[in-house]
Each structure stands twice: as structure tokens, then as C-alpha cells.
Amino acid sequence: MNAAQWLLRESGLTSVHATGRDAALIILSRSCRMFAYGASALVLALFFAELGFSDAAIGLFMTLTLCGDVFLSLLLTQVADRVGRRRTLMVGSLLMVASGVVFGLCERYWVLLAAAVVGVISATGGDFGPFRAIEESVLAELTGPGTRPDVLSWYVTAASLGSSVGFEFSGRFVEALRRREGWSLLDAYHGCFWLYTIMGLVNIACVLGLSERCELKKRPPVGGEGVVAREEVQGLLERPGRDGRDDKVADKPRRSYFAQISRETLSVMSVLWFLLMVDSMADGMVYMSLTTYYLDQKFHLPKSALGDMMSAAYVLCTVTSVFAGPLARYIGLVNTMVFTHIPSSAAVLFFPFPSSVAATFGLLLVRVGLNNMDQAPRAALIAAVVKPEERTAVMGITTLLRTLASVTGPSVTGFLAANDRFWIAFVAAGALRLAYDLGLFAMFINIKLHKHEHEQVEPEDGMGGGLGRADEGEHTA
The missing domain is CATH 1.20.1250.20 (MFS general substrate transporter like domains)
Structure with a gap:
């Protein structure tokens, strides 16, 4: 090669x-x-x-x-x-x-x-x-x-x-x-x-x-048990009964346009949803608009300087996002989410303490530059623990809950800022983010992945750290 x-x-x-x-x-x-x-x-x-x-x-x-x-x-x-x-x-x-x-x-x-x-x-x-x-x-x-x-x-x-x-x-x-x-x-x-x-x-x-x-594909059950050809099912449904009448599907469940989520999925996702809401509430407390306002209040920087700082941070964010996928192949989805997010969370926690613009800018680069590296592994993790037919609905609910949690953050920060305690918002947000990181690691590091996948994809040589480690057809995070 x-x-x-x-x-x-x-x-x-x-x-x-x-x-x-x-x-x-x-x-x-x-x-x-x-x-x-x-x-x-x-x-x-x-x-x-x-x-x-x-x-x-x-x-x-x-x-x-x-x-x-x-x-x-x-x-x-x-x-x-x-x-x-x-x-x-x-x-x-x-x-x-x-x-x-x-x-x-x-x-x-x-x-x-x-x-x-x-x-x-x-x-x-x-x-x-x-x-x-x-x-x-x-x-x-x-x-x-x-x-x-x-x-x-x-x-x-x-x-x-x-x-x-x-x-x-x-x-x-x-x-x-x-x-x-x-x-x-x-x-x-x-x-x-x-x-x-x-x-x-x-x-x-x-x-x-x-x-x-x-589009969503219709899949047979995992393992092939109970699989009946469509023609056989149709024949059974239309086979005349003993009284000469067709035994049509009197008890056939009605087709619903809304997705159904299984108890198994809910038991896993309820924990993840709670942790993601904690993380989102923390992010809402220190939105980028609030962060720039804090920098303006603390250092009285020109607006052009603020713009340059944010632009540089987001360029770094774009670059680091490329490495999320390769990193997940080597160390696993959950490890990638946690170990890239912890430095970003720590940067939020310590953000108000430096007295110089340079040190504060350094923390901003760490925070924003690593902040998005958990997004792709998070989506892959959700896809790996839920059934294919539930993915769209589960991801939609995830977006809803994370957004609702995040909208509570600015009001908390506004209250603190009004009482000259703006810096507490960053400390609290950083602590909540770290709690999310540790909770995610503790609850999901050993979870079985891909057990609903019907086509096992063989990992390439050199893939390890979770995704490349097989365990009876399943993978751990």
C-alpha cells in the first residue's frame, strides 16, 4: 500500500x-x-x-x-x-x-x-x-x-x-x-x-x-428463525376456513404511520438520553454567543478580534472532525466520544480563570477544536444499539431532548451574569460536561454493538479498539 x-x-x-x-x-x-x-x-x-x-x-x-x-x-x-x-x-x-x-x-x-x-x-x-x-x-x-x-x-x-x-x-x-x-x-x-x-x-x-x-429495508429476524416467504404468508392468510369462509386477517394489526420503539431500545436509550440532556444543558449555558459576550465583557476586545478568534477555532474544529472516524476504528466509539470530549469539557471548566487573552484563546481552541469529535461516533453508537427500523425515530427523539435541555441553559447563565457571577456558568457547565463524559464511559463502555445488524462487515486489517474486536457476531463499544 x-x-x-x-x-x-x-x-x-x-x-x-x-x-x-x-x-x-x-x-x-x-x-x-x-x-x-x-x-x-x-x-x-x-x-x-x-x-x-x-x-x-x-x-x-x-x-x-x-x-x-x-x-x-x-x-x-x-x-x-x-x-x-x-x-x-x-x-x-x-x-x-x-x-x-x-x-x-x-x-x-x-x-x-x-x-x-x-x-x-x-x-x-x-x-x-x-x-x-x-x-x-x-x-x-x-x-x-x-x-x-x-x-x-x-x-x-x-x-x-x-x-x-x-x-x-x-x-x-x-x-x-x-x-x-x-x-x-x-x-x-x-x-x-x-x-x-x-x-x-x-x-x-x-x-x-x-x-x-x-429507504428502510425489510429484514428477516436475526439468525433466520421464523422466516416465512411472502407467498407462504399470503397463502396462509387467504386459505379458506372449515366453514368455507376466508380466514382473512381479522386480527391483523393496523399499520401505523408512526414508528414503534421497542422496550429493549428504550432501556438502552433512556440512559443515553439522560446523559445527552445533561451535556446539552451544559452547552446551552455557554453557547458561543454567550462566550463571545463574556470575552467582550472581560477583555473589551475589538469585534474584529473576536471574529478572528471564533473563525480560527471553527477552522480547527473542521480539521479535527476528520479524525473522529479513524480514531473510532482504533479505540472504539465510546472511547473516542469520551477521550476527545474530556479535554474540551476541562477547557470550559477552566475558561474563566486565565487573566491573559492568549491563555483564554488557547482554552477556546481546545474547547471548540475538540467539541465536535464526538458527534460522528455518537450517531454511530446510536445506530449500533438500536434496530434499523427504529433509527430514524430514535435519532429524532434524541435531537428533541437535547434541544429542549439546551434551551434551559441561557436563562441560568443570564441570571448569573446579572448578579456578576458570569464565570460560574463556565465552571458549572464544565463540571456537568465532565459528569456526562464519566457517566457515558461507565454505562456504555462494555455495551454490545451491532447485534441487530444482519450483514456482518469484516473489519479491515489493523482495525481494533472496539470496532474491530468480534465477540460472537457482536462488537463492544
Whole structure:
């Protein structure tokens, strides 16, 4: 194996290529969507301020938009496997386009609010809509245990890159439009939402290119026991009874459009959901917007310097996300989640203590640079412990619970900041994140993975640390 082949394999690009066109289209769709989310999030509050709306109205808009995105996501992810994943993604893309058109044309508060709540508008730059859970479920469907961490890692990496480019591009885009004759600042903000609409159209094009492989496959039970051919089942159902009547399916359960989650899955996921909510509440206490505000209050830095610091941190985040998949192959999913997240959590805990800008910036780089390395292994872990037909629904519920937990954080930080105790928010958030890390390690390090997988994927040579270690057809974390 030459150096180029080794690099392609270790970076995970070989896994992405082997997965096929569907995975590439989903990754492209996510990166374009996160570009749109970043571009709109930068100007959204400024757009409403330029329209003359109060801070309270802007805050209400942000809250209701987030709630709308979360519950729309929950609804669509619960029915996606029944009505079709591609159809559901198409509905989300159409709603994204519709919201972008409304924001590109309208300036009435209640119309904009309705478009944001019913449609898909990201108020924070995060992916809280219906797309992520479905896309992660599709990628889990397209991959096996050996390639899944790599593909999900590039899914996260593309998202980070899209967000950072969106934030950077939208600021320059607004300034460029303002310099054009006859363009006001408000017109420039409207222009950003037309970019949002264009990215929605790109999402539609990507969804149209997806194949039947993305849909949930009907699988026989593991081990093959109790498998009956479809024709045999039909014959049994239609075989005449002794009284000459057809014994049709009088007791056949009705088909539900909402996904059903088994008790076995709930017993595992309830623990993970609790831990993830703890982590999300901690993250909500120190959102990046709150972090930049703290830096501004403590060091009185120029806004350009704050922007440069955040940009550098997110570039590092994009780079490190590439290594999440390869690392998971060698040390396992849970180990990757825990051992990359602990330094980030510790950086949050110690963030308020340095008195110099340089040391504080160093902690910011550690925090943001390592913060996303657990995302791909987390999605792979969920895919490995739940049944394939439950993945979309479980990932949708996971997004809902994490988001609801995170919205409680800013209010706690606001109370502390109002009482000159802003620094306590970082200490508390860091401690909660560390508790999540240790709890995750204690509860999931020995859990059996892939026991619902029907096609065992042989790991490549050199894969170890959990994913490459077989144990009677199953793997441990």
C-alpha cells in the first residue's frame, strides 16, 4: 500500500467512496444547508433590529422558531420510515425554500414568525430541523460497522466547513451589496435569505438524486428463525376456513404511520438520553454567543478580534472532525466520544480563570477544536444499539431532548451574569460536561454493538479498539 492509498483509507475517504453516490449527495446536501444556516444566523437578529422590532420581539422569535423546528423534526422523523425517507427529506427541503422566499420578500413580523415556525429557518445556525436525524439514519443504512464512523465523520466535517464558510461569506456578501448603488442594508439582508432559498433548491436537487437504497429495508429476524416467504404468508392468510369462509386477517394489526420503539431500545436509550440532556444543558449555558459576550465583557476586545478568534477555532474544529472516524476504528466509539470530549469539557471548566487573552484563546481552541469529535461516533453508537427500523425515530427523539435541555441553559447563565457571577456558568457547565463524559464511559463502555445488524462487515486489517474486536457476531463499544 502506497502513501496515497494509506492516507485515503485512514482519512475515511475510501469508506465514503465505497458507500456510493447516495452518501456523497447527503454530505453535499448537509454542507450546503449548514452554509445557509450560518449565513442566515449571522444576519437574522440584525435583520429584525433593522426592521425596528424590540429585543423582546427578537427573543420571542428565536424561542418560537427553535420550538417549531424541534417539533417539526420530531413529527417528520417519526413518520419518515413509513412514508419514505426521500419523501420526508423533500418535504423538509420544500419548507426550507418556502421559508427563504418569505424572508426574501416580506417584512411583517407575524408573517415572518409563521414562516419560521411552520417552515425551516435556523435561528441559531444549528441543524435543528427534520434533516439531520433522517440523514444520519440513511447513512447508517448505507454503511456497515466498519465504514460507518468514517462516513459519519465526513458528514460532520462537511457541516462544520459549511457553517464556517456561511458565517464568513454572509458578512462579506452584505457589505458587497451595501456598496452597490440603490441597495440599503435591509435589501442586503433580504439578499442573504435568497441565498438561503438557493441552498434549499440545492437540497431538493440532492434529494432527487438519492436512490432506493436510502429507504428502510425489510429484514428477516436475526439468525433466520421464523422466516416465512411472502407467498407462504399470503397463502396462509387467504386459505379458506372449515366453514368455507376466508380466514382473512381479522386480527391483523393496523399499520401505523408512526414508528414503534421497542422496550429493549428504550432501556438502552433512556440512559443515553439522560446523559445527552445533561451535556446539552451544559452547552446551552455557554453557547458561543454567550462566550463571545463574556470575552467582550472581560477583555473589551475589538469585534474584529473576536471574529478572528471564533473563525480560527471553527477552522480547527473542521480539521479535527476528520479524525473522529479513524480514531473510532482504533479505540472504539465510546472511547473516542469520551477521550476527545474530556479535554474540551476541562477547557470550559477552566475558561474563566486565565487573566491573559492568549491563555483564554488557547482554552477556546481546545474547547471548540475538540467539541465536535464526538458527534460522528455518537450517531454511530446510536445506530449500533438500536434496530434499523427504529433509527430514524430514535435519532429524532434524541435531537428533541437535547434541544429542549439546551434551551434551559441561557436563562441560568443570564441570571448569573446579572448578579456578576458570569464565570460560574463556565465552571458549572464544565463540571456537568465532565459528569456526562464519566457517566457515558461507565454505562456504555462494555455495551454490545451491532447485534441487530444482519450483514456482518469484516473489519479491515489493523482495525481494533472496539470496532474491530468480534465477540460472537457482536462488537463492544
